[in-house]
Amino acid sequence: MLVAASASDRKDLIGIVDWRAEELARLGVDVRLNTYADADGVLAEKPDAVIVATGGIPDMEWLEGAEHCDSVWDILTGVMPAKADVLIYDETGRQAAISCALHLARLGHAVSLAMADDTLAIETPYPDRVSFRKLASELGIRVVGDLRLIKAARHGNGIAARFRHELTGAETEMTAAQLIVERGTAPVEDTYQELRARSANKGVTDIALMTGVATKGVQGLQAPGSFVLHRIGDAVASRDIYSSIYEAYRLCSQL
Structure with a gap:
């Protein structure tokens, strides 16, 4: 809490x-x-x-390359400083990932959010879900859906995140200075x-x-x-x- x-x-x-x-x-x-x-x-x-x-505790061990990633907890507690360009991955559809994204965007970070669901914050009540979508648009957060994170690896001075599309199975890659993962807790x-x-x-x-x-x-x-x-x-x-x-x-x- x-x-x-x-x-x-x-x-x-x-x-x-x-x-x-x-x-x-x-x-x-x-x-x-x-x-x-x-x-x-x-x-x-x-x-x-x-x-x-x-x-x-944050559920991270499932991911190949988890050692290259930070959790939402790391960022919000200040254990790890947020970099200028961050990519957040959300597999819960709850408040944690989008709250972290909004928090960082307000501080001036460039934020992208990839998620396994097709709708942002899908597990939250409808009024909250609409509010989150509105705020994300106003703050310029790039939101991409239907992507499941399968691997993270070093890419120059940043991180390359490998995704598999939930519907087509096609694999794509996104890069950022920092990858923040939210998959609930173990x-x-x-x-x-x-x-x-x-x-x-x-x-x-x-x-x-x-x-x-x-x-x-x-x-x-x-x-x-x-x-x-x-x-x-x-x-x-x-x-x-x-x-x-x-x-x-x-x-x-x-x-």
């Missing part, structure tokens, strides 16, 4: 974090920051239920995997529990000293903040 709120158009997102921080303080929840919760640390708390919400699941075999439910969340069909608390009826294990949000698979919040609500309201 802190990364997303770094984009010019999404600064208001920080309210989602601020409100929850205030509510946790008001409710007296024990919050421990700068603490890595490995399996031993979790078990030392003798919990009845463990919910892993460790999120994910789960950070080390602690979850370490705890699975030791949990009462083997880390499996009953769908009936999530939908409220099961008796409330049914998965809490484990043997004394044992615990149930669940995971939510990007710790399961890449998704947006609204999905993660709703998933947490559905689960926690039944425990």
Whole structure:
């Protein structure tokens, strides 16, 4: 959320974090920051239920030549400076790539955006989608659709991005000083995997529990000293903040 709120158009997102921080303080929840919760640390708390919400990290390892690319996270956090001429590749159709593109365009960078979909920000609500398209046009962002990134390689002082057309299969190449890739996140699941075999439910969340069909608390009826294990949000698979919040609500309201 802190990364997303770094984009010019999404600064208001920080309210989602601020409100929850205030509510946790008001409710007296024990919050421990700068603490890595490995399996031993979790078990030392003798919990009845463990919910892993460790999120994910940018999904880059699938791409040949990923070492030549940067992620949207790298750019928005300032870990990597943006170059004058950037090419952004989007395979999610969500807000991240276009928000990054708009942010850089407003700072004076020349921005091109290639995407696997045929419509910009196709996974966002219709009003947002139209707004993104309008802003991209106003800021001179070049948008190219139906292209799937298959390879990245050094090209002089820049990067050559190899694409395959989604409909024809024809391969084309685009070059830029910098290639920024957005393909969602890969789960950070080390602690979850370490705890699975030791949990009462083997880390499996009953769908009936999530939908409220099961008796409330049914998965809490484990043997004394044992615990149930669940995971939510990007710790399961890449998704947006609204999905993660709703998933947490559905689960926690039944425990």
